[in-house]
Amino acid sequence: MRKRSLKLALGLCCITAMANAQNPGSNHGNRFEQLGTMLETPNMYRSASGAPGPKYWQQRADYDITATLDDEKQKLTGAETITYYNNSPDPLTYLWLQLDENEHDPKSDNNSFDGSAMSDKMNMRNLSGILGPRTGFGTNIVKLTDENGKALPYTINQTMMRIDLPQTLQPGQKLRFRVEWWYNISDRMIEGGRGGYEYFPEDKNYLYTITQWYPRLAVYSDFQGWQNKQFTGRGEFALTFGNFHVSMNVPADHILGATGECQNYKDVLTPAQFQRWQQAQTAKQPIEIVTLDEAKKSLAGHATARKTWVYEAQNVRDFGMVASRRLVWDAMAANVEGKKVMAMSYYGPEAYPLYNRYSTKVVAHTVKSYSKHTIPYPYPVAISVEAANGMEYPMICFNYGRAEKDGTYSEATKNGMIGVIIHEVGHNFFPMIVNSDERQWTWMDEGLNTFCQFLAEQEWDNNFPSNRGPAYKIADYMKMPKDQLEPIMTNSENISQFGPNAYAKPATALNILRETVMGRDLFDFAFREYARRWAFKHPTPADLFRTMEDASAVDLDWFWRGWFYGTEPVDIAIDSVKWYRLDTKDPQVSNPEAKAKYDRNADHIxxxxxxxxxxKFAVEQDTSLQDFYSKWNRFDVTDEDKTAYNNLYAGLSPEEKKLYDSKKNFYEVSFTNLGGLVMPLIIEWTYADGTKETDRISAYIWRHNESQVKKVFAKDKEVVAIKLDPLRETGDIDEGNNSWPRVAAPTRFELFKQQQSVRGASVGGNPMQKAKK
Incomplete structure (x- = not known):
């Protein structure tokens, strides 16, 4: 890694909120300081506002690919011509390409660098990690030549391939070269990975998800040079935009869906299917282009004839496909910001009860929702494929959601399917369009997308049970021991709690920004501006942080520092409450109060x-011991007292009389920041008459003392209860200290803990199945 990237990695990945304390040992001057040198230095490529600079540049790579799928041997053979444009100011003497299929090569480090353990029950996937990957996998380079057919030297380092150029590629020049290659397709249900096949023994057919399948250019950027970090299966990819022309030859009874638009539907579909495709162009409800009956009929045959599907895609960063003879395909036209987008789904018979009802409509809903919150969806197609997994590529994604054999399904499976379709389709925006580097900053892809997923889920159904987004759902993660946590700004491979760290916590943070810190209007404008500025470009975290502040006039450095660079949790407690009333000096009010206090203090055990x-008390047995004071009532109201009070009131100014007559109650509340993460104070007051009121205090109340603060509130009514964060919107890890007076909440325990189910399988009970019986 280059010096600049190393500095960035150290600055972004290895610090906690207090590691860069500018005032160590103090109770202030740390959490509210500006990020300063923790961010990249602005330059002509990236401005201090968070926008691309006047000399921003990025590379481009165009692909012309022909490939053949061998359904008998599960093998893919391909050849591609790549045209690479050097738009950078730098002369290049070599290029780096990604060979992601090499993650299955036994020689790749990712197949040995994870720990392992035995358990009482082991499946093939568990054992394959222990026994080591099966041989025969990985990309095999057959030939690499320039456009004139002359061989180019290359070096393969695990999942990366360096091409040494015979002549320096100068700024403004382009290079065309050809690669021929093949690989054995892996069983992703056993080997894992993003692409591969799933075998269905009941009908002896394969479902191929062809992804990360061709040698492709790595990103060369202004902020780190070549992104040639190895692919280990977790941190996904950073890629260069370009245009694709792909010809895929498959068995004639296969249906193929892919990134982009098919150029020859009329040649590869039956006349009836092609007619349905034309009808779908204006359909408001999904139309089955390939029907369930047609898919079932295809299961029995294994065609020896072949056909070639031709697809083109403009300005995309990658290309994915699905191919199988066991696919239903439906489509409808969605109006997205005045533009037609073909929403489509491909799925097998086992997914039909769920996908036929929901999938394509969820696709349409997702692109509409995301377009509202970011930029209008720019592509002509959006596809959901049921493949028992979850992964995304431009215009096409793979999701789960299969019914039981009787056609029923659990509510958890239905909601999980809807959520994963929204999530994976949503990835078209982050990172397929707003093209962040997932190898370095997974959260810029997964976190931002999970946040938008939450918005889309809530717009789908007000009662949708979103698992990520609501602040209170991150509390269990944030209360974990510090040695099990890392900042959001951590490299993908180094994260131990991947889902909470890269998905849930950044999504929660953005939702808190929107609902609690900035407000919807300011947040939504700034977030859309970020998406607009960096659509089809390569942003970094600094570009997001700066844009959000630049477009809103809200200083958020304290928020980024705490939520993204730190591991401290939110835990703010109400320590004490003191109640004050104005001393009226009215003896008819103050004398009875004084008597009550006197009597209370005079009494003892x-x-x-x-x-x-x-x-028998002495002064009662001998009355001579009694004098004037024995019968004097010090709390009696005298005429002299009344006159003094009237004179005092008459001398008050109009404003003083207004305050005096208001009968205000003053409450001095002491708060302690036990967790360390500074947040706004959201205080709900419950009054003696049963009414409620909420005050919202900016997080800046902590700027002079980040540990403790007192604040006095003037209230017209008497307060009987105070509660912090009543809507659970800050992620506070201990709600037990949020109330005054303290309220004890019962905690329940489970006698038996349910085992985790296979992803996508019916969970949570199946009332539909019981009702059917």
Whole structure:
């Protein structure tokens, strides 16, 4: 890694909120300081506002690919011509290409660098990690030549391939070269990975998800040079935009869906299917282009004839496909910001009860929702494929959601399917369009997308049970021991709690920004501006942080520092409450209050027990001991007292009389920041008459003392209860100290803990199935 990238990695990945303390040992001057040198230095490529600079540049790579799928041997053979444009100011003497299929090569480090353990029950996937990957996998380079057919030297380092150029590729020049290659397709249900096949023994057919399948250019950028970090299966990819022309030859009874638009539907579909495709262009409800009956009929045959599907895609960063003879395909036209987008789904018979009803409509809903919150969806197609997994590529994604054999499904499966379709289709925006580097910053892809997924889920159904987004759902993660946590700004491979760290916590943080810190209007404008500025470009975290502040006039450095660079949790407690009232000086009010206080202070246990015992007191037995003070009531209101009070009131100014007559109650509340993460104070007051009121205090209340703060509130009514964060919108990890007076909440425990189910399988019970019986 280059010096610049190393500095960035150290600055972004290895610090906590207090590691860069500018005022160590103090209770202030740390959490509210500006990020300063923790961010990249602005330059002509990236401005201090967060926008691309006047000399921003990025590379381009165009692909012309022909490939053949061998359904008998599960093998893919391909050849591609790549045209690479050097738009950078730098002369290049070599290029780096990604060979992601090499993650299955036994020689790749990712197949040995994870720990492992035995358990009482082991499946093939568990054992394959222990026994080591099966041989025969990985990309095989047959030939690499320039456009004139002359061989080019190359070096393969695990999942990366360096091409050494015979002549320096100068700024403004382009290079055309050809690669021929093949690989054995892996069983992704056993080997894992993003692409591969799933075998269905009941009908002896394969479902191919062809992804990360061709040698492709790595990103060369202004902020790090070549992004040639190895692919280990977790941190996904950073890629260069370009145009694709892909010809895929498959068995004649296969249906193929892919990134982009098919150029020869009329040649590869039956006349009836092609007619349905034309009808779908204006359909408001999904139309089955390939029907369930047609898909079932295809299961029995294994065609020896072949056909070639031709697809083109403009300005995309990658290309994915699905191919199988066991696919239903439906489509409808969605109006997205005044533009027609073909929403489509491909799925097998086992997914039909769920996908036929929901999938394509969820696709349409997703692109509409995301377009509202970011930029209008720019592509002509959006596809959801049921493949028992979840992964995304431009215009096409792979999701789960299969019914039981009787056609029923659980509510958890239905909601999980809807959520994963929204998530994977949503990835078209982050990172397929707003093209962040997933190898370095997974959260810029997964976190931002999960946040938008939450918005789309809530717009789909007000009662949708979103698992990520609501602030209170991140509390269990944030209360974990510090040695099990890392900042959001951590490299993908180094994250131990991947889902909470890269998906849930950044999504929660953005939702808190939107609902609690900035407000919807300011946040939505700034977030759309970020998407607009960086659509089809390569942003970094600094570009997001700066744009959000630049477009909103809200200083958020304290928020980025705490939520993204730190591991401290939110835990703010109400320590004490003091109640004050204005001393009226009215003897008719103050004298009875003083008497009550006097009596309360004068009483004690010995006095009470003496009375109860019938003690004969000396001053009662000998009345000569009694004098004026024995009968004097010091709390009687005299005429002199009344006159003094009237004179005092008459001398008050109009404003003083207004305050005096208001009968205000003053409450001094002491708050302690136990967790360390500074947040706004959201205070709900419950009054004696049963009404409620909420005050919202900016997080800046902590700027002079980040540990403790007191604040006095003037209230017209008497307060009987105070509660912090009543809507659970800050992620507070201990709600037990958020109330005054303290409220004890019961905690339940489970006698048996349910085992985790296979992803996509019916979970949570199946009332539909029980009702059917």
């Amino acid at each position: 010995s006095r009470a027990r003496n009375r109860a015992a019938g003690e």
